[in-house]
């Protein structure tokens with residue numbers, strides 16, 4: 001068991017943990033600002049794009065950033081290399097999935113994250129990879145809750161978890177998700193980050209439901225800028241996020257990609273502002289390893305300091 005949780009003192013940037021960042025920002029009545037990145041696949045071009053975007057987004061001093069992780073550890077080494085480099089400049093959350101993994105191998109990855117300078121783990125179950133649909137049944141660790149326990153038992157790292165404004169696809173209803181969120185909080189998770197969504201109500205409904213279930217940890221909305229409308233619509237479909245009919249109509253009626261971009265970005269900036277006004281502790285912007293749209297949202301919502 002960890003003897004003295006969250007006592008690492010080597011953070012790049014002013015904050016040691018997400019909890020500290022959110023607490024400090026909240027004390028100043030400011031929302032936090034953070035960005036998500038994903039490890040590049042092998043191409044040099046993708047790596048260049050990631051690091052160019054990272055450098056550009058660091059210019060606006062995010063409080064922390066996060067790096068995704070392939071389900072089943074498919075990109076473990078790339079993910080570790082990326083977090084190691086980013087953690088030198090900014091407090092870094094490593095996403096970690098446990099689907100298909102053993103306790104021992106997952107504990108080893110947690111330890112490697114810690115050595116790489118990560119201060120916080122976003123503990124996720126992940127989804128079964130297409131080439132191993134049975135992974136959810138065969139792995140030793142079967143849920144993110146078990147991973148939260150494992151991180152707390154084997155490290156001093158802070159733990160966050162996923163939350164779903166439009167209900168997790170396998171969940172019967174939001175109350176069920178909220179109950180699971182409360183169990184994760186009781187197991188030691190101190191913040192949650194959401195799946196993408198497109199209405200303020202989706203977020204406020206989730207926060208209310210979580211509170212009723214006793215899950216009072218901060219829930220940071222994840223925001224996907226609608227820069228490339230076609231791409232975002234595809235991602236929304238994959239994640240099950242409903243696009244408001246009016247937005248969909250406006251995007252469909254746009255005369256060009258450029259016009260669709262203006263519509264999408266105006267929508268995203270308004271959503272960002274509305275979420276902050278509704279009490280969100282901060283915004284976690286899915287950068288998609290591109291800086292332009294992420295910066296526009298951050299600036300448009302007044303989050304650049």
Ligand code: FAD
Nearest residue numbers: 068069071095124125126143144162168170171193194195
């Ligand atoms: P779980 O908490 O295990 O939940 C899965 C389902 O089981 C839910 O329906 C839940 O209600 C139910 N459940 C869980 N525990 C219990 C219990 N004890 N009793 C009853 N029901 C239970 N995927 C990746 O592969 N890599 C990433 O980097 C990544 N990053 C993400 C970041 C964010 C912010 C979010 C929101 C998702 C991310 N995902 C990522 C996707 C995530 O792995 C999937 O959505 C996955 O299907 C669920 O993960 P979970 O952690 O919520 O799982």
